[in-house]
Amino acid sequence: MMLLDLKIKMFGEFTIYYKDEALHNKLSNKSLALLSLLLFTDLKKISKSKLSSYLWSDFDSDSSKQNLRYNLWSIRKIFLSCSKELDLIQMDKNHVWLNPSLPLFSDILFLKTQKISDKTSLEILLKMYEILNEDLLDGFLIKDSLEYSELILLERIAFQNMHIQVSRELIKRFEKKQNWQELLKILLKLTSIDPYNEDYVIKILEIYHHLGQASQGLAFFKQFEDTLRSHLNIPVPPSLKKMATELITAKNSPSTPEESNLQNTISCRVIPISNIKYLGISESLRQLLPQFDQKLLDDLNPWDLSDLFYIQNNLSALERVSHFSPRPLYPIRVIQAFHNFLRRVSSKHIIEIYLQEPEKLDLYSKQFFEYLISYPLENVRVISESK
Amino acid sequence: MNFDLLIKNGLCYSVKKDSFYDWIGIKDGKIITLGHKDDYETYGTPQQIVDANGKTVLPGFYDSCMHFVQSAINSTFINLNTARSFADIKEIIRSKISKNHEAPIICYGLDELNLIEKKVPDRRVLDDISSSAPIWISRVEYHTSILNTYGLLYYKVPFTLPGIEVDRKKVPTGVFRYLANAYLRETALNELSMAYRLQAAENLIPTLLKKGITSINAMEGGFTFADKDADFLYHYGKSLPLDLLLFYQTTSISKIKELGLPRIGGSLFIDGAFGSRNAALFEDYSDSPGVRGDLYYSQEDLNRFVLSCYENDLQLAVHAVGERAIDLIINAHRFATDQTGKKHLRHRIEHVEMPTAHHLSEARDMNLIFSMQPAFEYYWGGPDKMYAKRLGDRYLHTNPFREIIDHGITICGGSDSDVTPADPLLGIASAINHPIEAHRVTLKEALQMFTTNGAYAVHEEKHKGDIEEEFQADLVILDGDIFATPTDQIKDVEVLYTIKNGNILYQKNEGR
Numbered sequence: 018m019m020l021l022d023l024k025i026k027m028f029g030e031f032t033i034y035y036k037d038e039a040l041h042n043k044l045s046n047k048s049l050a051l052l053s054l055l056l057f058t059d060l061k062k063i064s065k066s067k068l069s070s071y072l073w074s075d076f077d078s079d080s081s082k083q084n085l086r087y088n089l090w091s092i093r094k095i096f097l098s099c100s101k102e103l104d105l106i107q108m109d110k111n112h113v114w115l116n117p118s119l120p121l122f123s124d125i126l127f128l129k130t131q132k133i134s135d136k137t138s139l140e141i142l143l144k145m146y147e148i149l150n151e152d153l154l155d156g157f158l159i160k161d162s163l164e165y166s167e168l169i170l171l172e173r174i175a176f177q178n179m180h181i182q183v184s185r186e187l188i189k190r191f192e193k194k195q196n197w198q199e200l201l202k203i204l205l206k207l208t209s210i211d212p213y214n215e216d217y218v219i220k221i222l223e224i225y226h227h228l229g230q231a232s233q234g235l236a237f238f239k240q241f242e243d244t245l246r247s248h249l250n251i252p253v254p255p256s257l258k259k260m261a262t263e264l265i266t267a268k269n270s271p272s273t274p275e276e277s278n279l280q281n282t283i284s285c286r287v288i289p290i291s292n293i294k295y296l297g298i299s300e301s302l303r304q305l306l307p308q309f310d311q312k313l314l315d316d317l318n319p320w321d322l323s324d325l326f327y328i329q330n331n332l333s334a335l336e337r338v339s340h341f342s343p344r345p346l347y348p349i350r351v352i353q354a355f356h357n358f359l360r361r362v363s364s365k366h367i368i369e370i371y372l373q374e375p376e377k378l379d380l381y382s383k384q385f386f387e388y389l390i391s392y393p394l395e396n397v398r399v400i401s402e403s404k
Numbered sequence: 405m406n407f408d409l410l411i412k413n414g415l416c417y418s419v420k421k422d423s424f425y426d427w428i429g430i431k432d433g434k435i436i437t438l439g440h441k442d443d444y445e446t447y448g449t450p451q452q453i454v455d456a457n458g459k460t461v462l463p464g465f466y467d468s469c470m471h472f473v474q475s476a477i478n479s480t481f482i483n484l485n486t487a488r489s490f491a492d493i494k495e496i497i498r499s500k501i502s503k504n505h506e507a508p509i510i511c512y513g514l515d516e517l518n519l520i521e522k523k524v525p526d527r528r529v530l531d532d533i534s535s536s537a538p539i540w541i542s543r544v545e546y547h548t549s550i551l552n553t554y555g556l557l558y559y560k561v562p563f564t565l566p567g568i569e570v571d572r573k574k575v576p577t578g579v580f581r582y583l584a585n586a587y588l589r590e591t592a593l594n595e596l597s598m599a600y601r602l603q604a605a606e607n608l609i610p611t612l613l614k615k616g617i618t619s620i621n622a623m624e625g626g627f628t629f630a631d632k633d634a635d636f637l638y639h640y641g642k643s644l645p646l647d648l649l650l651f652y653q654t655t656s657i658s659k660i661k662e663l664g665l666p667r668i669g670g671s672l673f674i675d676g677a678f679g680s681r682n683a684a685l686f687e688d689y690s691d692s693p694g695v696r697g698d699l700y701y702s703q704e705d706l707n708r709f710v711l712s713c714y715e716n717d718l719q720l721a722v723h724a725v726g727e728r729a730i731d732l733i734i735n736a737h738r739f740a741t742d743q744t745g746k747k748h749l750r751h752r753i754e755h756v757e758m759p760t761a762h763h764l765s766e767a768r769d770m771n772l773i774f775s776m777q778p779a780f781e782y783y784w785g786g787p788d789k790m791y792a793k794r795l796g797d798r799y800l801h802t803n804p805f806r807e808i809i810d811h812g813i814t815i816c817g818g819s820d821s822d823v824t825p826a827d828p829l830l831g832i833a834s835a836i837n838h839p840i841e842a843h844r845v846t847l848k849e850a851l852q853m854f855t856t857n858g859a860y861a862v863h864e865e866k867h868k869g870d871i872e873e874e875f876q877a878d879l880v881i882l883d884g885d886i887f888a889t890p891t892d893q894i895k896d897v898e899v900l901y902t903i904k905n906g907n908i909l910y911q912k913n914e915g916r
Contacts, residue, residue, distance in 0.1 A: 152560055155560075158554065158557055158558060160506075160535070160536030160537075160554075161535050161536045162535070163531055163535045163553060166535065166553045166554055166556075166557055167553060169557055170553060170556055170557060170575070170576070171575065173557070173563065174563045174574075174575070174576075177562060177563050177564055178564070181564055210562045210564065211562065211564060211565060212587070213565075213566075213583050213586075239656075239658075243654070243655065243656045243659075246626075246627070246654075246655050247625075247626050247627060247631065247654060247655075247656075248586040248587070248589075248590060248627065249582075249583070249586050249627070250627040250628075250673050250700045251700065252700075252701065252702065252705050282658065284658055284659075284662050285662055286659070286662055286663070288635055288639065290598075290639060304662055308661075369658075373635065
């Protein structure tokens with residue numbers, strides 16, 4: 018068997034893969050929970066009675082033992098059916114444990130073997146960070162198993178603390194290297210976990226200042242101000258407001274020439290209501306069109322306008338559009354046309370596109386906005402308002 | 405011409421003209437003509453006739469301040485306001501859920517001061533009720549939440565947030581306050597789907613039609629609510645049979661402009677309420693020396709925000725109850741009026757329960773509208789109720805409708821549902837029977853609050869809110885003659901028919 022052919026992932030969705038074969042679909046929730054308990058113990062032995070109490074505390078002693086026996090048998094059987102070498106579970110009369118010689122990779126075991134210090138390599142920290150960005154056993158809930166829920170609760174607390182520790186260490190490293198882009202990513206992620214933390218806001222504003230992106234800084238600060246008002250009905254503390262104003266308007270702020278010519282911010286909020294093709298892009302167009310002087314589109318390739326017209330009738334108000342004869346529509350052209358549209362309009366305006374529940378967007382729009390988040394256009398800000 | 409609907413033999417009251425007609429002819433959703441006796445016979449045979457039998461016919465009612473989506477959603481939640489112990493909480497919740505209940509169990513209205521334990525329950529107490537479904541309880545004023553253990557995992561609130569109560573072992577007790585509570589509310593309310601909201605709204609509407617309501621100013625989103633409520637109404641409001649006008653409770657002018665709305669706010673809290681002693685007063689609360697309530701804005705912040713509304717030609721509505729809060733918003737309007745010279749936007753102050761003479765003259769000068777809830781006086785006004793406990797002799801000055809109207813200020817009436825029930829006739833009766841005689845209004849003035857003034861307060865007075873030719877055929881037929889009903893019995897008058905755009909949407913005893 019190849020090293021690490023067996024992969025058990027417990028952060029995010031609970032999955033188990035042997036090579037490319039998904040095994041988690043073959044296991045009951047209770048069997049998965051049993052497996053998670055064996056992983057929580059760092060491969061150490063755990064008593065059968067303890068395992069039973071986690072998952073079958075409401076059952077009488079005999080039924081509880083029977084359930085445990087059956088689930089252990091079931092796990093072994095399913096793994097062995099994949100490969101004879103996959104003898105995952107070992108036990109004696111009173112204890113159960115995972116076979117330590119099994120070459121498996123599990124995110125939780127990886128995390129539990131790491132120590133965070135200034136000597137931890139950047140590569141390890143980033144790997145930890147990537148794992149910890151998801152919740153432990155996200156969406157995996159076992160009914161009527163209070164002890165198990167309690168354990169998950171404690172583990173989640175421990176890993177959330179680890180997430181903060183790792184983030185802080187990374188912040189230190191990136192600050193030292195003045196790697197503002199990476200630093201910004203980590204801080205923005207932290208604000209999604211703790212949206213009211215003023216320290217993060219201050220640091221983010223400082224980074225936008227360093228990057229010369231005063232308009233993005235302003236938009237971020239405005240969003241923070243709105244969040245405080247909307248969630249807590251409190252104003253931004255005057256000291257923070259003063260600092261934000263100073264940073265944003267600082268004369269030595271190395272703002273880009275493009276930014277200095279910018280007019281007002283225009284924005285749209287996309288709320289997916291169905292899976293109709295291009296709906297997200299079409300809705301963005303519809304909302305943005307009335308907010309800027311459409312002479313801006315004069316330089317846009319006429320075929321781009323024509324392709325966008327296919328998905329948004331409001332473009333027909335543009336004189337140039339109405340003359341085009343129809344031609345077959347290909348997704349790649351719509352995507353490129355919308356990208357060119359944004360590039361053109363963002364030369365004069367900051368564009369904010371708010372995506373409410375982006376996971377529910379139609380496929381083309383979703384992929385486009387994901388691309389735009391990964392490869393942002395200057396002065397275009399895509400803000401995901403995921404649940 | 406044949407009418408689609410003829411209402412005959414009615415006491416059809418045209419509010420603005422203060423005059424009566426005997427019949428109303430309706431076609432294509434509009435009032436086509438009005439007349440006396442049986443001169444409708446000169447028209448063709450109507451498709452449908454309703455004989456009002458000498459009873460009062462009024463314009464369909466406006467509820468000018470209602471948290472429509474929250475009222476709808478809350479009607480699907482479990483109300484714990486009758487709980488007097490942890491045992492009661494368990495019993496009430498168990499009585500409302502099935503044995504294998506799996507969906508989130510959401511409860512509200514808990515007041516631990518009413519419990520014998522004098523504290524909120526922790527997750528262990530709630531775990532006794534269910535360990536297979538999340539339970540989320542909101543305290544009565546929504547500032548504290550409690551989750552069971554399953555709920556802690558289900559809602560995934562980061563445990564690093566301030567406001568999460570922990571036990572000696574640093575493990576969360578399930579009680580969430582301040583920042584953690586805000587985060588939880590946002591998460592949990594956003595988790596409710598648009599379909600859930602739609603179903604809840606559809607379930608609520610028959611109750612509103614039964615009370616004669618045809619138009620609602622829906623105050624949605626923002627603090628203690630959820631922006632998804634406002635987004636729901638923006639997208640689905642037109643599919644519902646009532647006119648639901650969205651007041652988006654946000655201070656984000658860019659968001660409002662994006663949505664193309666002509667108004668902003670609603671219950672944007674400048675202060676709180678008398679009940680929770682956070683309405684902002686000039687003097688101490690009578691039952692809490694040293695406490696004068698809270699202001700949630702500085703004058704400078706409010707001035708800046710109000711000025712932006714004027715500059716963007718947005719109608720603004722804010723919540724201000726105590727005289728100190730009213731002072732703040734009046735000052736902000738004065739600042740913005742002086743800067744822009746604009747007085748035509750019909751800005752509103754919601755509740756405005758303790759205005760001073762200075763506030764009244766300022767409001768009149770700037771054409772501000774007061775959006776008030778007369779039923780507050782029915783529930784809490786007078787010498788023996790909550791206002792007198794909180795305010796002492798100042799209860800004599802709350803909701804002075806008479807003086808406000810005499811100053812020439814328009815009052816539109818609402819319920820603030822679900823703070824009080826959405827019931828315009830209760831509102832009308834409460835305004836007429838204000839516990840302080842000097843503040844009482846006439847029946848005509850009370851009717852104006854819930855009809856013509858309601859329309860005026862949202863720029864709809866040219867086609868809605870009255871019985872006039874070419875007006876939208878939104879009508880209510882009462883089960884009696886309200887003009888001959890003793891004032892103390894008006895709140896008990898029932899609605900016989902509610903007609904929206906010429907369609908009978910509610911008919912008493914007909915199960916519509």
